[in-house]
Amino acid sequence: xxxxxxxxxxxxxxxxxxxxxxxxxxxxxxxxxxxxxxxxxxxxxxxxxxxxxxxxxxxxxxxxxxxxxxxxxxxxxxxxxxxxxxxxxxxxxxxxxxxxxxxxxxxxxxxxxxxxxxxxxxxxxxxxxxxxxxxxxxxxxxxxxxxxxxxxxxxxxxxxxxxxxxxxxxxxxxxxxxxxxxxxxxxxxxxxxxxxxxxxxxxxxxxxxxxxxxxxxxxxxxxxxxxxxxxxxxxxxxxxxxxxxxxxxxxxxxxxxxxxxxxxxxxxxxxxxxxxxxxxxxxxxxxxxxxxxxxxxxxxxxxxxxxxxxxxxxxxxxxxxxxxxxxxxxxxxxxxxx
Numbered sequence: 001x002x003x004x005x006x007x008x009x010x011x012x013x014x015x016x017x018x019x020x021x022x023x024x025x026x027x028x029x030x031x032x033x034x035x036x037x038x039x040x041x042x043x044x045x046x047x048x049x050x051x052x053x054x055x056x057x058x059x060x061x062x063x064x065x066x067x068x069x070x071x072x073x074x075x076x077x078x079x080x081x082x083x084x085x086x087x088x089x090x091x092x093x094x095x096x097x098x099x100x101x102x103x104x105x106x107x108x109x110x111x112x113x114x115x116x117x118x119x120x121x122x123x124x125x126x127x128x129x130x131x132x133x134x135x136x137x138x139x140x141x142x143x144x145x146x147x148x149x150x151x152x153x154x155x156x157x158x159x160x161x162x163x164x165x166x167x168x169x170x171x172x173x174x175x176x177x178x179x180x181x182x183x184x185x186x187x188x189x190x191x192x193x194x195x196x197x198x199x200x201x202x203x204x205x206x207x208x209x210x211x212x213x214x215x216x217x218x219x220x221x222x223x224x225x226x227x228x229x230x231x232x233x234x235x236x237x238x239x240x241x242x243x244x245x246x247x248x249x250x251x252x253x254x255x256x257x258x259x260x261x262x263x264x265x266x267x268x269x270x271x272x273x274x275x276x277x278x279x280x281x282x283x284x285x286x287x288x289x290x291x292x293x294x295x296x297x298x299x300x301x302x303x304x305x306x307x308x309x310x311x312x313x314x315x316x317x318x319x320x321x322x323x324x325x326x327x328x329x330x331x332x333x334x335x336x337x338x
Contacts, residue, residue, distance in 0.1 A: 036090030047099035061238015121334035131326035141168035153266035180208025200246035223260035227267035252280025285309035288318035
């Protein structure tokens with residue numbers, strides 16, 4: 001009797017232990033599923049932000065524009081989620097990650113495709129905010145000229161540095177036009193040069209950052225615009241870009257009224273091509289088909305705010321050039337279709 005009771009007790013204990021092990025296993029599986037679901041939700045949210053960034057409202061702190069300014073960097077979120085999904089061995093999360101991967105590839109993957117090569121370009125242009133605090137304008141001018149472009153657009157041209165740029169670039173670029181603090185140097189003749197009023201309300205007189213001129217190449221006549229839109233700031237209230245957006249609207253209207261068929265816009269637009277604040281321009285002009293060319297800040301570039309856009313021509317490829325004495329990197333673009 002005693003032996004039977006002991007056997008029954010041991011059997012009950014073993015049964016309880018097995019049940020506890022099963023409960024623990026079910027708990028672990030449930031925990032892993034919950035963790036996988038959380039990663040999957042984040043993956044779907046990231047995909048939604050990539051594809052539907054335009055629906056993020058701008059009413060409060062211009063949140064939409066802030067997101068669009070760094071939209072490609074959502075790719076890093078995807079990488080982090082992928083690592084976490086692998087560590088947690090969540091098939092559910094890995095499948096969900098296909099959505100943001102596909103969205104990011106659709107939006108930005110084409111920028112990595114190879115270009116046709118410089119020999120296929122009708123025109124090569126350089127855009128550079130040279131900085132009003134640049135201590136070596138002559139070295140900056142020489143560095144840009146050595147890359148051999150047809151056009152060089154510059155912003156933040158202030159005296160006495162302007163005279164240095166004019167003197168240093170004169171031999172290779174005999175034609176140039178300046179309006180306020182922006183200018184264009186060209187290997188080809190220029191005509192009809194004039195300022196373009198892109199000054200937003202509330203900014204004092206004397207603020208002149210827009211230029212329009214006509215470049216006469218052997219193959220085409222091109223209306224070239226050089227612009228420097230107002231700066232934006234990130235603060236406690238979000239993205240302060242009202243002046244930039246207003247200036248972009250004025251420039252967009254000028255481009256819309258341009259009668260010359262082919263148009264080039266080169267400038268520090270203080271916004272990325274995805275930023276809806278530049279919609280008055282990106283809705284009328286095409287942006288680069290190839291290349292990221294992150295240009296600002298020079299020490300650790302996070303965004304391309306130096307832009308080259310075109311109408312009735314193609315910005316086939318854009319790339320950054322080595323750093324100068326500026327807080328921006330220069331960008332060079334190859335233009336086709338002229």
